[in-house]
Amino acid sequence: VHMASLNPARALGQSGRLGSIEEGKQADLIAIDDEFNVVFTMVGGKIVCLEQKEF
Structure with a gap:
């Protein structure tokens, strides 16, 4: 999960608003x-x- 979400957000300098599921973050x-x-x-x-x- 970190590889696909938190690490890219950190690389873009956006880990404060993206990259993990937390109240107040965009997802x-x-x-x-x-x-x-x-x-x-x-x-x-x-x-x-x-x-x-479909069953």
Whole structure:
């Protein structure tokens, strides 16, 4: 996680507002299940895409 989020934010001098999930920080993220399927996508603190699973 550090390699993909915190380290790039530090390299850009933005670790105060990006790079980790903390209150007050900006973050876009995805949630995945145990099989690495995307469950939802969140942008600006709001869910923008809820994946539909086919059974």
